[in-house]
Amino acid sequence: MNLDALKYILNNRIELIEEIVAGTQYDSSATIGVANFLLANEGNLELLSQAQKYHYKEFIKPFIESATCDGVFGNGTCTGNGYIDDESLIACYIEDEFLCQHCRYDAERITVD
Ligand SMILES: [Zn+2]
Structure with a gap:
C-alpha cells in the first residue's frame, strides 16, 4: 500500500474515489472515511471492519496498490x-x-x- 499516494489522492484528487464509488450502492464519504482512517493508522488493514475492508479492496486499493x-x-x-x-x-x-x-x-x- 502506497500511503504517500493515498495522501496525495485524498488531498488533491478526491474525485477519483468519488467517481469509482459513484454508480455503486455505496457512499463515497464512507470510502473517504476509510481512506483517512488508514492514513492515520499507517495503512493497518487489521483495524478495519469487514465492511470497511470491502471499501478498501474495491475503491481504494486499485489506486495505491498494483x-x-x-x-x-x-x-x-x-x-x-x-x-x-x-x-x-x-x-x-x-x-x-x-x-x-x-x-x-x-x-x-x-x-x-
Ligand atoms: Zn510501463
Whole structure:
C-alpha cells in the first residue's frame, strides 16, 4: 500500500474515489472515511471492519496498490512489468499520466528525439 499516494489522492484528487464509488450502492464519504482512517493508522488493514475492508479492496486499493501502467503507446505496450512502481505512483496522479519507471524513461527519449 502506497500511503504517500493515498495522501496525495485524498488531498488533491478526491474525485477519483468519488467517481469509482459513484454508480455503486455505496457512499463515497464512507470510502473517504476509510481512506483517512488508514492514513492515520499507517495503512493497518487489521483495524478495519469487514465492511470497511470491502471499501478498501474495491475503491481504494486499485489506486495505491498494483496500479497498472498505460504504456507509452497504449495498453499492452508497457516495457516494464505492467505495473506502476511505488516511486512513480505519486507522479502519475500529479501528472495524470499512468506510466511506470521504464515507460517514463522511454517516453522522455521519444520526446527528445
Ligand atoms: Zn510501463
